[in-house]
Amino acid sequence: MELSRREFLKFGGGGMGALVLLKGTGSFGGRGSAAKSLPLKKQIGEKTTICPYDGSGCGFLVAAENGKVVNIEGDPEHPVNRGSACAKGASMRQLSADNPWRLSKVLYRSPGGSDWEEKSWDWALDSIARKIKDTRDANFIETNSDGNLVNRTEAIGNFGGSALDNEECYLLAKLNRAIGVVYLEHHARI
Numbered sequence: 001m002e003l004s005r006r007e008f009l010k011f012g013g014g015g016m017g018a019l020v021l022l023k024g025t026g027s028f029g030g031r032g033s034a035a036k037s038l039p040l041k042k043q044i045g046e047k048t049t050i051c052p053y054d055g056s057g058c059g060f061l062v063a064a065e066n067g068k069v070v071n072i073e074g075d076p077e078h079p080v081n082r083g084s085a086c087a088k089g090a091s092m093r094q095l096s097a098d099n100p101w102r103l104s105k106v107l108y109r110s111p112g113g114s115d116w117e118e119k120s121w122d123w124a125l126d127s128i129a130r131k132i133k134d135t136r137d138a139n140f141i142e143t144n145s146d147g148n149l150v151n152r153t154e155a156i157g158n159f160g161g162s163a164l165d166n167e168e169c170y171l172l173a174k175l176n177r178a179i180g181v182v183y184l185e186h187h188a189r190i
């Protein structure tokens, strides 16, 4: 079919009008429509939470039965994500305590070793504290090349995991700055 320029514009304008009409009636599948069609969270008792994986702060609904998480999905009423979830956020259920694959004990593999040994939390915390103290003491810089007081160590870096919440990040940042760590980052900023 051949269209003149005038007919093409008329045809295209009609198509656009139909699209706008569909969107206006809620038949158009988009993020905005989810907020209107799924206002169920209060009725089935789901709790709201925020995805811990990055700085976007998407909202999620968590449903639990008998103390176990049975479903997690994007919150259609949340202004950031309007019900959507990226692959990472959609897999948030793996963080729940009833995930059988989630590690709940300390496993240690010695340098050069091939096997994992089970250790206690006390052993792990003492070992980490010892290594941090020894590394800091052996590499502490009091003044820089201009003679300015800096009190820092450049031998330790701290990279916060995405499951840390705001309060945990705040405490970690305080601790790291107190001992002179300057290489401090968090996954959510990357």
Ligand code: SF4
Residues within 6 Å of the ligand: 051, 052, 053, 054, 055, 056, 057, 058, 081, 084, 085, 086, 087, 088, 089, 090
């Ligand atoms: S990881 Fe995905 S779902 Fe989670 S806050 Fe970031 S964009 Fe949103």
